[in-house]
Amino acid sequence: MKKKVLSMFLASAMALSIVACGSSNGGAATESQPAATEAAPAATETQAEAPAAEPETASELTDGKFADTRKITVEIYDRGNDGGSDPENNMYTEYIKKGMLEEHNVEVTFKKVPRWTEVDDINNLLAAGEAPDICVTYSYPTVLTYAQMGGVIDLSELIEQYKADTPNLWAWLGDQNMLWDKDPKTGTVWALEGRRAEQQRIVTFVRQDWLDKLNMKAPTTTQEFEDMLIAFRDNADTLLGKDASKMVPFSTSYDVGWRASNIITSFMDPNITDKEYYINGFDDRAVTQAATKDAVKLLNKWYNEDLMWKDFALYGSGDTTEDDMIKAGYVGAFQHNWDYVFRNGEDAINSNLQRNVGEDAKFVPVDCFQNSEGKYAKWLYSSAGDRKLFFPTTNTEPLASLLYLDFISKPETIKYLQAGEEGVTHEVLDSGAIQIIAAEGDAIQNSGKNIDYTITCNGTYFGDQKLADLSIAYGYAGQDPELVSAADKISKADGLEPKNVNVGVIEAEAGVGDTLSAKRDQVYDQAVVASEADFDSVWEAGIADYLSAGGQAIIDERTAKWAEYFGDSDMLP
Amino acid sequence: MSKQAGTRSKVSFGVYMKKYWQLYAMLALPLIYLLVFKYAPMIYVQIAFKKYSLVESVWKLPIAANHGWEYFIKAFQNNDFKYALRNTLTLNLLDLIFGFPAPIIFALILNELCFQRYKKVVQTIAYMPHFLSWVIIYSLALQLLAPNDGLVNMVIAKLGGTAIPFLNDEAHWIGSYIGFGIWQNFGWGSIVYLASIAGINPELYEAAAVDGAGRFRKMWHITLPGIKPTIVVLLIMSLGNILGGGFDRPFAFQNNLVMKVADVIATYVYRVGIKGLQFSLTTAVGLFQSVVGVFFLLMANFISRRLGERGIW
Numbered sequence: 013m014k015k016k017v018l019s020m021f022l023a024s025a026m027a028l029s030i031v032a033c034g035s036s037n038g039g040a041a042t043e044s045q046p047a048a049t050e051a052a053p054a055a056t057e058t059q060a061e062a063p064a065a066e067p068e069t070a071s072e073l074t075d076g077k078f079a080d081t082r083k084i085t086v087e088i089y090d091r092g093n094d095g096g097s098d099p100e101n102n103m104y105t106e107y108i109k110k111g112m113l114e115e116h117n118v119e120v121t122f123k124k125v126p127r128w129t130e131v132d133d134i135n136n137l138l139a140a141g142e143a144p145d146i147c148v149t150y151s152y153p154t155v156l157t158y159a160q161m162g163g164v165i166d167l168s169e170l171i172e173q174y175k176a177d178t179p180n181l182w183a184w185l186g187d188q189n190m191l192w193d194k195d196p197k198t199g200t201v202w203a204l205e206g207r208r209a210e211q212q213r214i215v216t217f218v219r220q221d222w223l224d225k226l227n228m229k230a231p232t233t234t235q236e237f238e239d240m241l242i243a244f245r246d247n248a249d250t251l252l253g254k255d256a257s258k259m260v261p262f263s264t265s266y267d268v269g270w271r272a273s274n275i276i277t278s279f280m281d282p283n284i285t286d287k288e289y290y291i292n293g294f295d296d297r298a299v300t301q302a303a304t305k306d307a308v309k310l311l312n313k314w315y316n317e318d319l320m321w322k323d324f325a326l327y328g329s330g331d332t333t334e335d336d337m338i339k340a341g342y343v344g345a346f347q348h349n350w351d352y353v354f355r356n357g358e359d360a361i362n363s364n365l366q367r368n369v370g371e372d373a374k375f376v377p378v379d380c381f382q383n384s385e386g387k388y389a390k391w392l393y394s395s396a397g398d399r400k401l402f403f404p405t406t407n408t409e410p411l412a413s414l415l416y417l418d419f420i421s422k423p424e425t426i427k428y429l430q431a432g433e434e435g436v437t438h439e440v441l442d443s444g445a446i447q448i449i450a451a452e453g454d455a456i457q458n459s460g461k462n463i464d465y466t467i468t469c470n471g472t473y474f475g476d477q478k479l480a481d482l483s484i485a486y487g488y489a490g491q492d493p494e495l496v497s498a499a500d501k502i503s504k505a506d507g508l509e510p511k512n513v514n515v516g517v518i519e520a521e522a523g524v525g526d527t528l529s530a531k532r533d534q535v536y537d538q539a540v541v542a543s544e545a546d547f548d549s550v551w552e553a554g555i556a557d558y559l560s561a562g563g564q565a566i567i568d569e570r571t572a573k574w575a576e577y578f579g580d581s582d583m584l585p
Numbered sequence: 586m587s588k589q590a591g592t593r594s595k596v597s598f599g600v601y602m603k604k605y606w607q608l609y610a611m612l613a614l615p616l617i618y619l620l621v622f623k624y625a626p627m628i629y630v631q632i633a634f635k636k637y638s639l640v641e642s643v644w645k646l647p648i649a650a651n652h653g654w655e656y657f658i659k660a661f662q663n664n665d666f667k668y669a670l671r672n673t674l675t676l677n678l679l680d681l682i683f684g685f686p687a688p689i690i691f692a693l694i695l696n697e698l699c700f701q702r703y704k705k706v707v708q709t710i711a712y713m714p715h716f717l718s719w720v721i722i723y724s725l726a727l728q729l730l731a732p733n734d735g736l737v738n739m740v741i742a743k744l745g746g747t748a749i750p751f752l753n754d755e756a757h758w759i760g761s762y763i764g765f766g767i768w769q770n771f772g773w774g775s776i777v778y779l780a781s782i783a784g785i786n787p788e789l790y791e792a793a794a795v796d797g798a799g800r801f802r803k804m805w806h807i808t809l810p811g812i813k814p815t816i817v818v819l820l821i822m823s824l825g826n827i828l829g830g831g832f833d834r835p836f837a838f839q840n841n842l843v844m845k846v847a848d849v850i851a852t853y854v855y856r857v858g859i860k861g862l863q864f865s866l867t868t869a870v871g872l873f874q875s876v877v878g879v880f881f882l883l884m885a886n887f888i889s890r891r892l893g894e895r896g897i898w
Contacts (some may be wrong), residue, residue: 015751132860139639157862161638257742258734292734324734325842326752405640526860527665530844541753560664 072411073177082412085144087134089464090124094359096458099124102264103454104429104465112419118412119202127464128330131526137165138404145407146416148399148467152193152203155402159202160522165403168194168201170410178414184421184468192396195516196577204417205396209480210471211390212350212503214273216373219344222251224372231380233312234278237345241319244344245381252332255342260321262314263346265334266326269297272311274347274390277508278381279307282389285582290513291570294521299532300563305551311540312547325537339364341373350377350503351374354488354496357450363490374492377499392507398470421468423475429465430474432457446474461487511584515573520565528566531558633657633869639862649865656869666870669853670828670870672846673874676762676835684822685768689816690772693804695775696782708779711772722765723837726752730761758843766834777819778812787810817894825882828874850874 072078089100097103100122112118123144125133131154137143138158149155158164171190175182182190185207192205197402201457218240223230231237241261241550248259264271280303292300314320321343327333338361353361353375365373378389403413419425431438437451451457463470472487484500485493490494535554542550559567579585603610634653635646649655660666691711697702714722722749729736730751738748751761789807798806832851839847848856850870858867889895 135859135862141640154862158639161640161862163639257739274879321752322748323731324839326727326731328840523863527857530856532843534841539840557664 025477035233039380058139073116076116076177076414076415081113081117081119082409083119083121084146084407084409084412085123085345085414086146086416087144087148088122088124089127089130090458091127091458091464093356093456095319095456095459097454097456099458099464102456103432104457104462108419108425108465111392111425112209112416114414115229115419116415118409118415120416127201128377141406143404143406145403145409145413146467147402147404148206150399151404151525152400153521153523155203155400156174156517157522157525158402158404163405164202164406165405165410165542166200166202166309167197167204170414171201171204174411174414177411178182178418180422181418181468189396190513192512193400194514196514203400203402204468206399206468206470208393208398208470209393209473210484211392211395211507211509212500213355213393213507214270214347215226215350215377215390215499216274216347217345217353218378219341220374220376221315221370221372222344223585230376230378234275234381237318237378238247238314241314241344242317245297245317245319247512251344252342258337258340258342258523259344260337261319261323261344263343264324264540265332266325266328266533266537267297268308268311268540269295269299269532274381275290275295275310275471276304276307277302277390278383278388279303279310280383280389282383282385282387286511287512287574287578287582287585291567292576293513294518294563294566295528295532295533295538296568297529299309299535299558300555302565306375308536308551309547310538312542312544315540316544320540325541335361339368339373341365341369350499351460351496354491354499357489360491362487362495374495377502377504378496379505387506388502389508390503392509393505394512396512397510399467401467409570417468420466425475426466426469426473427475429462430472444479444482445480445486446483448489450489513574513584515570515577518569518573520562520569523567524562528558528562588708611795630868632865633872635865635870637863649681656866657873659866660870660873665848665853665857666850668845669848669850673828673830673849673851675831675846675850676759679759679763680766680830681823681827683763684770685820687767687771689778689812691771691784692775692812693808695779696808697800697804703747708775711775713772714769715773717769719769719831719833719837720771726761726765726838738861752840753842755843758838759846761846762835762838764840773776777815781812781815782808814895821882821885821889823876824885825884827881829879 019142023498051338059445088105095296099105105120106124112120125137130149131151134143134147134149134154141451155164159166171178179235185204189205189207193203194201216237218230220230222244223240228240228243232238241404244261245259248256252259263272264350269276276298280301281299284301289301292298292302294300299302315322321337324334334343338346357363362374367376374460381388381390383389401417403410407413420429431448432451432455434440436455437457439447439449441447458464461470461472466473472484474483485497488496531554535551535558538554539547539551630647632643633656634649635643636649637646651658695704695708697705699725717725727735730738730749732738732753734750735751742748749757751840765850785807790803790813793803793807828850830849830851832855835847835849836852836855839852852868854867856865858870
């Protein structure tokens with residue numbers, strides 16, 4: 013009997029749940045519909061209203077200020093540094109908030125996003141309609157994907173309309189970076205390109221004290237570099253004593269395309285045409301470029317001769333295992349960002365080496381990978397191609413957001429954000445150069461040159477190019493200026509500057525960026541660790557997989573676009 | 586009987602509810618949980634058949650090409666999805682073959698131990714890995730098994746052997762993956778069996794002892810048949826999961842060298858859907874996965890009932 017009642021109850025509960033499900037279904041529908049209709053006009057508003065609103069704008073700002081306080085949110089990277097400052101609340105955010113309120117009557121709130129998973133996090137925020145009003149990302153394909161879904165404001169008219177209100181922004185970025193991403197056909201501008209004040213990219217570092225111990229000179233050719241690695245390997249006992257088994261002559265990470273970039277570039281044909289480079293240029297690690305295979309073959313040989321770190325592929329992005337090995341002094345050479353060993357003051361690699369290994373232990377920059385013309389060719393950054401700044405359609409304050417970018421691009425602002433306060437974060441040397449010193453607490457810059465805040469500017473600028481040039485060697489607290497200066501010079505020597513091939517949207521690139529970069533890393537990693545006999549087949553299989561996952565479609569579309577805009581020409585006009 | 590029951594139940598339903606309403610009130614909470622987190626999200630299954638956009642409401646999205654089947658077709662033309670499907674099946678099957686019997690064997694062995702205290706200690710130690718997250722287990726695995734500086738390989742190197750690529754060679758990786766899975770789960774999984782064994786009538790053992798049965802005979806003829814219903818129910822549930830499986834275990838264990846065998850549907854969906862923003866495609870994949878899962882579940886249940894065992898409903 014009870015059983016019967018129970019089953020009746022369960023049945024009714026079931027029926028109820030279905031009804032409830034149906035109504036929640038309907039509820040969600042009615043709920044989400046107005047939300048959507050709300051969003052849709054907002055989008056059309058910003059686009060349609062923009063030209064019509066012109067006369068209004070004059071009255072919207074008085075002396076650059078809004079009559080009523082506006083509120084905007086700004087994305088800020090959270091790097092999770094040990095002992096860093098709170099990215100949402102520190103000396104620099106205070107400066108920006110105060111400045112924006114005083115100059116434009118705009119209240120700024122920062123919204124932190126983890127640096128190493130920024131794209132995933134922004135995806136989620138956008139999907140939830142909670143993205144910051146000003147978003148920052150390094151990935152243009154990501155911006156395009158959002159734009160194609162209708163999630164990004166077209167800035168083309170806004171930036172022209174408010175040009176007079178944003179003189180600093182235009183002055184700093186110039187037409188080139190403001191309009192870098194302007195579609196040649198539709199005229200849309202989905203993102204503004206932040207400017208690189210420094211264009212140095214990657215250099216090779218080797219342990220000077222190991223060279224000294226073995227009476228060797230710094231390598232100047234690829235062969236000498238290899239000989240040096242062999243010497244490191246064979247003299248592990250001399251160099252590391254009881255830790256000899258931990259010897260890693262050449263270290264890399266899962267991101268081989270970055271961490272062996274100078275080697276890969278040295279194999280590239282010096283006379284490569286713009287067309288060929290562009291067609292294979294989607295991947296910034298050059299995995300589909302013709303000569304890359306030969307470069308990786310060399311790495312494969314080194315790997316199989318125990319010249320490289322065996323476990324490199326097991327550790328993912330953001331892992332510190334390799335850095336810890338380098339800091340502990342087990343690594344002989346590696347390639348990385350030109351200033352990698354100088355970064356983070358007390359915690360810099362060279363500072364750690366001095367503490368852990370000895371006074372004379374240090375990494376020095378070397379230049380040894382020659383191309384077929386005997387040049388030490390290496391890629392530079394273009395002055396654009398850094399952070400992309402975009403406004404999601406949930407942004408209802410495009411003018412206030414543009415004013416933010418203008419404020420951030422003011423020379424004084426850049427100087428303050430990069431140099432901080434005298435005596436706290438920098439000292440002024442006799443020459444006038446700015447020497448960065450180790451800061452504490454709120455004044456700590458979580459990123460080098462504080463680039464996370466200077467989103468329109470990457471690299472030393474201090475609001476004055478002369479001062480920047482003078483100060484570049486002094487930009488790293490506690491580091492030897494001569495070494496910094498040497499790394500700066502080497503990173504620019506025989507540098508190749510990328511060119512902007514603007515042929516509009518390549519449809520095939522949308523949505524595949526992450527998949528393809530993951531694939532590219534797999535191709536590199538698997539090829540490097542393959543046995544020498546299997547190398548060719550592993551490489552070919554990997555590339556075939558990369559191409560079939562979307563790489564070929566991009567190459568085909570790029571080829572077609574090139575023909576459409578430049579015809580038979582192999583070089584850019 | 587039925588007439589009587591009908592009239593009496595009407596009377597007693599009110600009485601019954603009056604008496605026990607608190608229990609049903611308590612049941613309301615889990616029901617709401619299921620509705621909110623398990624049923625409401627099903628509304629969004631429709632994006633598998635629609636062209637997804639971040640900003641548009643799901644109800645207004647246009648139907649995808651090929652009468653809404655565009656993304657299913659796309660998925661099955663995609664090599665990565667095929668690999669992921671294959672790997673999900675292989676890894677789950679291996680888990681089933683090696684991982685499913687482990688807790689049963691462990692429970693049987695544990696049941697034979699005479700020292701109660703020793704048994705309890707062993708049991709507790711065996712449970713512990715269940716409470717570790719896969720991220721932590723993978724860091725343990727790295728510390729132990731990395732080719733260069735993993736403990737195991739350092740010992741092998743000291744003994745004059747060559748390092749074994751536990752984590753960076755495809756075949757070895759599968760072994761490590763399955764091995765750690767068993768290690769994490771066998772203790773915890775044995776609880777149900779131990780409980781089930783405790784429910785077996787002790788008189789049966791006594792009778793068998795009188796008949797001259799030894800340990801293995803008793804195990805074979807009494808303990809195993811005694812826990813057979815439990816085994817069948819758990820087997821059905823694992824079969825329902827053959828195309829499912831967690832996300833964190835493969836995700837934590839993956840690395841670039843073994844992706845060909847390590848990428849499973851859950852991680853594929855994460856990478857392509859959430860990271861690559863191709864929500865329609867990955868919803869289609871997820872839907873396919875669920876439908877096949879339900880099919881397996883029904884099949885297993887049907888077969889078990891045919892074989893005279895109780896199903897799960």
